[in-house]
Every structure is written in structure tokens, then in C-alpha cells.
Amino acid sequence: MPSPEPCAVAERQRLLVCDAKAAARGLRAGMPVTAALALAPGLRLRERDAAAETEALLGIAAWAMQCTPSVALDFPDLVLLEVSGSLKLFGGSGEIEARLRQGLAAMGYSERLAAAPTARAASWFARAGKHCLIDDAALLEGELCALPLSVLQCGEEEALSSIGAGSIGDLLALPRDGLARRFGQGLLDALDQALGRLPDPRGFCVLPEKFCAAIELPAEATQAEALLFAAKRLLAQLEGFLAARAAGTRHLRLSLSHRAAPATQIELGLVAACREATHFALLLRERLQQTALPEPVRSIALEVRAIEPLEHSNQSLFSDELREEGNWPRLIERLRSRLGAAAVHGIGLCADHRPERASAQAEPGARQLALDFNLRPFWLLERPQALEENGSIPWHHGPLKLLAGPERIESGWWDGADMARDYFIARAADEALLWVYRERSPVGAWYLHGIFS
Amino acid sequence: MPSLAAELDQHPGIWRGGELARTACPGIATGFAALDAELPGGGWPCAALTEILPQHEGIGELRILGPALAQLAAQGKFIAWIAPPYLPYAPALAAAGIDLERVVIVKTARDGDSLWAAEQALRSAACGGVLAWPRDIRFAQLRRLQLAAEDGRCLAVLFRHTQAAREPSPAVLRIALATSAGGLALSILKRRGAPLSRPILLPALSAPLAAAGSSPPLRFDAHVVDSTTSAAAAAGSISARLALA
Numbered sequence: 001m002p003s004p005e006p007c008a009v010a011e012r013q014r015l016l017v018c019d020a021k022a023a024a025r026g027l028r029a030g031m032p033v034t035a036a037l038a039l040a041p042g043l044r045l046r047e048r049d050a051a052a053e054t055e056a057l058l059g060i061a062a063w064a065m066q067c068t069p070s071v072a073l074d075f076p077d078l079v080l081l082e083v084s085g086s087l088k089l090f091g092g093s094g095e096i097e098a099r100l101r102q103g104l105a106a107m108g109y110s111e112r113l114a115a116a117p118t119a120r121a122a123s124w125f126a127r128a129g130k131h132c133l134i135d136d137a138a139l140l141e142g143e144l145c146a147l148p149l150s151v152l153q154c155g156e157e158e159a160l161s162s163i164g165a166g167s168i169g170d171l172l173a174l175p176r177d178g179l180a181r182r183f184g185q186g187l188l189d190a191l192d193q194a195l196g197r198l199p200d201p202r203g204f205c206v207l208p209e210k211f212c213a214a215i216e217l218p219a220e221a222t223q224a225e226a227l228l229f230a231a232k233r234l235l236a237q238l239e240g241f242l243a244a245r246a247a248g249t250r251h252l253r254l255s256l257s258h259r260a261a262p263a264t265q266i267e268l269g270l271v272a273a274c275r276e277a278t279h280f281a282l283l284l285r286e287r288l289q290q291t292a293l294p295e296p297v298r299s300i301a302l303e304v305r306a307i308e309p310l311e312h313s314n315q316s317l318f319s320d321e322l323r324e325e326g327n328w329p330r331l332i333e334r335l336r337s338r339l340g341a342a343a344v345h346g347i348g349l350c351a352d353h354r355p356e357r358a359s360a361q362a363e364p365g366a367r368q369l370a371l372d373f374n375l376r377p378f379w380l381l382e383r384p385q386a387l388e389e390n391g392s393i394p395w396h397h398g399p400l401k402l403l404a405g406p407e408r409i410e411s412g413w414w415d416g417a418d419m420a421r422d423y424f425i426a427r428a429a430d431e432a433l434l435w436v437y438r439e440r441s442p443v444g445a446w447y448l449h450g451i452f453s
Numbered sequence: 454m455p456s457l458a459a460e461l462d463q464h465p466g467i468w469r470g471g472e473l474a475r476t477a478c479p480g481i482a483t484g485f486a487a488l489d490a491e492l493p494g495g496g497w498p499c500a501a502l503t504e505i506l507p508q509h510e511g512i513g514e515l516r517i518l519g520p521a522l523a524q525l526a527a528q529g530k531f532i533a534w535i536a537p538p539y540l541p542y543a544p545a546l547a548a549a550g551i552d553l554e555r556v557v558i559v560k561t562a563r564d565g566d567s568l569w570a571a572e573q574a575l576r577s578a579a580c581g582g583v584l585a586w587p588r589d590i591r592f593a594q595l596r597r598l599q600l601a602a603e604d605g606r607c608l609a610v611l612f613r614h615t616q617a618a619r620e621p622s623p624a625v626l627r628i629a630l631a632t633s634a635g636g637l638a639l640s641i642l643k644r645r646g647a648p649l650s651r652p653i654l655l656p657a658l659s660a661p662l663a664a665a666g667s668s669p670p671l672r673f674d675a676h677v678v679d680s681t682t683s684a685a686a687a688a689g690s691i692s693a694r695l696a697l698a
Contacts, residue, residue, distance in 0.1 A: 327577065327579055328531060328577075328579040330577065330579070331573060331574060331577040331579045331580070332557070334573055334577075335559055335570055335573060335574075338566070338569070338570075339559065339560075339561060339566060339570065343559060343560045343561065344557065344558070344559050344560075345557070345558055346553070346554070346556055346557050346558070347541065347543045347546070347553055347556055347558060348543060348553055349543050349544060349547060349553065353677035355542075358542075358543065358544050359540065359542050359543035359544060360543070362553075364531070364556075364557040365531075365554055365555075365557075366554065367554060368543075368553040368554055370547070371544070371547070373544040373547075373548065375548075376542055376544040376545040376548060377542055377545055378515045378516075378541065378542060378545045378546070378549075379510075379511075379515075379537075379538070379539035379540065379541065379542060380539060380540045380541075380542040381539055381540075382539070382540060407676060408676040408677065408678055409676070409677045409678075410676075410677065410678045411677050411678075428511070430508075430509055430512075430632070431512055431632035431657070432509060432510060432511030432512055433511055433512075433513075434511060450539075450542060451510055451511040451539065452511060452513075452516075452545075453510065453511055453512075453513060453514050453515040453516060
């Protein structure tokens, strides 16, 4: 993640990697930490965190499963994808490469990609930082010969260079029996696997059941845009995970952790399952802008527990058809993400004669009962409004003329909210048509309950 | 060969001062023939903003929209009610023929939120109709909603106070509602076409009730009584069927 100061990661008091800003000040990998700090006093130094690296590698593996179901890990830094079965679907290795690069950049990782007919050769090319996409086995040996010995990572590089071998090509030129006697069968096997002469079985990753990923911010953040920037990386990872499972989700939980205060939880509910990171980001932006943070945020975690299968949408023959329809669930989600879930609802009928209970909130678009009622007003007052009474005539900006009624509603003794009322349709002096009732009690007070409109 | 005048008459960009404007998309029938005849497109304009300015609440401002809303809902289109002043009451909506599955209500705490929600609903093209009750709205905001309505191609209706009639508005149709002796008077303040000087009269909301006899009041034959003490009153009622929109 970019930060204003130069940044580096150290292991055992030596620099392991440094960013471009640090490199500009003369810092190099392998430099002692003390020397690095002398060159760049403002250096942000982080100790290497092996657990976090493994976590990141697993996350990338889960994300990469959208391209192929066969993903293997080669610790500490390699993800191997068996893509020969996916070439046709994605339109060639170049397309897959572009997709991987774009996705990794969206997640905030830098990458070295290489493709080769064998897994070991591909991993060697990637380690050597050599960008090549070899799909012809005949070309493989020539390309392999040029690789330096450091790609072997077998701990024998110094001994090998002392016998005059500087590259893989030099090793292949040496007599095999002598090489095996001196450095063990393992080295020979590795070379054979790289050339495809020996099988190289790998254990493929299994996708986790739920998605869980976290990201630590380089500096504490309070602004919604800064948080969204970091969250987008998690959302990109989520999109890959969901694509790998051909699924979508309708419930996301974002947890923002602070220094001392308990983590702020943001729950994102969707009307319809979805996997697009851009849509999640849109909803999250509205929510983040509304959320009051007790303290600056140090890290963000994203969790998705329930996923559900998501069908691929068929592409329309005539593209403007989609435009005409509009996306109804998306609209509801957008409105809810800003106004709150309770503020956006549908309505339905309930089988209850009490006017307050005959209409209830419902999920928009859900099926509703069909019931018959007497004449009812379009508008119902949230709570009945008491009316004055002048000479036994109810009064609302003038005397009310009762046009129809009474309709007696006396119901609800079983749940404690019983009522006994006589409803009338009344015309006010200003011609408005009102729904009023009189309590069936000794007092007999009048109330306004609805407006015909 | 057709004459030049006939040729020009066919041209969508040419409008004669005396007639109603031609519209690209036909309007949504209002359900009232007298009103349809005076509206360009033969109904509520779609893909444009309409303003309804009732003199006060309860004179029939929703009733005149009822048939159009029922028609939209029957076509499977959603109708968004944004910041309504009271609870829209499901039994009445159902009785007006509006499919309740297609109704969505948006409650907002601030005026800014209502306008935002209205714009989102209009722009999304997911709604067949958007009804909004803004408390206070400026010209620039109206213009924004008008553009959003054109974008989303849906029926957009704003309910505003009569005083707003004096302010300019980019809405293509503005109708003031008032009660008159004979019923409900609709004055078209603005439409695409020649101005209309006389108001359109629709029967009053209370007409069927008033006609049935004013004193004593009309009685209902359906009561809900679940205790024996008041069953007598229910039994004594006369039968009267009422039909109100």
C-alpha cells in the first residue's frame, strides 16, 4: 500500500525488500537495518510477518480459482495455476495473464507472472523474474538453459558455482551420474521435472467454505474514501472467491478495528445475491459516509459467511433490452444503504379487521394476500388525531358532515389491543373527505384516522 | 402527392400554436376521458416531470392517479412512493386495483434524502412510476429531477403546495386541484401545447356518498363485532353498496 514515507521490510536486522521511494535513497535488499536508517531517517520499517504472507498467498490462491479449479501453492511465494483447461474459455494465455495482472493490481499486490509447459519451469521463470509465456514444449529447454542457479533454491548454489556451473544450461551439460553422486538425486529430479521428463504431482488447494480476509492500513485512517480504497482490495479478492465458486452473496460484514475502542461493524445486506466488487464498493461508500467512527481505523476485515449459487446472466441479443428494464434490486440496495433497511419497504395486507393492523410493512416485490375490506382511505394517520366536539358534532377546521357510517369495528380482545369503534366517512368544510371514528366508550371521543384522497 | 401542409403536419418537430404538442412516447391513460383529451400524448406524460398542486389534502389528489398506477403495476412495473405525508393504506391501494407487490415506500428524515431517493428511483429506470412529496424544492433541483425522469423514462409526479404555482418550474405538466361546487376542478397551469383557460371538472370524491342521501348518513352492511353486546347495532344497518375509486 503506498505511503508518504519510504517503506521497507526487514528480517533478522537486514532489509528484505524496499519500495521505490526507499530505493531512490540508495537502500538495497540485504543492507543492514542500521545503514538503511542512516540513509533514510524517516524509513518506515516493518518486521517480516510470515503468517501474514501465508494468509495473503492463500487469499490469492482462492481468488485465482476463478481462472482454473487446479491451483497449487508453492511456499513461501508462489501460486501455481494449471490453465491448460481454461485457455479456450478465457481466449488464450495472454487473456488470462491480463486478467490476473488486473486483479492482482486491484488487490494491491505486485506480481511476477510466467507460464510454461511444466509447473516447475513456470515457477523457476517466475522466481527469476523472467516474463515469458511459453506454450511450446520444444522451446522450453532453450529458455530454461539461460536461467541462473538461484532459482533452484536448493542450498547448493555456492557449491555448484564453485564447480563452474553458472546457469541451468551448465548443469544440464554436466554428466548426470556425477551430478547425482555429488549433489543427490533430488537435483536431477528437479531438472527432469522442469523439462517434463518426470511427473511433478502437486496437491491442489481446496476452496474454503467462507470468505475471510483482512488488510492492515499503512497509516490510521478516518476518511471514508481512504477506507473505501483499502476495502476495494478486499472486495476484489471477494469477487474472485465468489467467481471461483460460481456464487454470489447477499450479506457482507466489514469490521473496522481501532486502537482501543471495540471494532466498528458494518453489515451490508443485499436484496439479490451479487458478486461484483464495483457494486459492493458503491453500497459501501454510502455506508462508510454515514458511519461515525469512535477512533481512527487501523485495519479492515471482510467476512462473508453465507454464499449462494449465482446463475450466469444470459447475454441479450439486443443490448438495449437490459437498459429498458432497469435493475430493481440494485435500486433497493442503493436506497437502503443510505437511508437504512427499515426506511425502504413494501406494503401488504393482513387478515385483521383493526385498521392499524390491516396494512403492514413487507419486503418490496414479495407476494401479498388479496383481501376485501370496506371502503378505506388512501392515507392512514400513524396515530389517530383527537378531534374537538362542538354540540355533539365532530370538528376539524369546521364542522364535519357524516356521509356514511357507522361501520362498527370491535375486535382484538384476544391480544390485549382490543378496540371498539364506530367509523364514519365525513366531509370537512373544505370538501376534504375524512375517515373518523367515535370510541365506543362512555366518553365517546372523536378521532381522525384517515384521509380519502 | 401529399400537400406541403400535410407533409409538415407529419413532422414531429413542428407544432401549431393551437394544438397539443406531439409526444414521442404516448402518455399513460389517466382513466378520466375528460382529462385524457386535454393532455398531450393522451395521458400522464412519461419520461417527464408532472406536478400536482392540491389546494389541500383529501380532495382527491391520489384518486386521479389511481387508474394510471393500477395500470403500471399490472404491467409489472414498480411504483416508488417517496416521503409520503401519511401511511399509504394497503386496503385502499388494493381496492384501487394497484398490485401491492409493486409498491415500495421510501421514508426519509431529511428533504435532501427525499430528493436523492427520487433521483435514484427515476434514473434507475427500474420504476414505472415515482411519486414524491418534497417539502421544499428549488428550481435547480426540479430541473435535476426532470432530467432524471427523462433518463429513466418513467411517470414522475411531484405533489406540491398550491403556492408553488407562482414559482417557475421545468415540469412539463402542472395541474392545480381545487374543489368546486360540482366536484373536483383540475386547472392545467402548464402543458405542452396551447394553454387551457377553463378547468376540467371531475365528479367529487364524495359524490356517490352524497347522492345516496345525506341525512341520516348512509350505513354500511358489514361490521366486525366479536362481542354480543353490540351486535344489535350491526344487525340494524341497512344495505348500501358503495363504489368509490
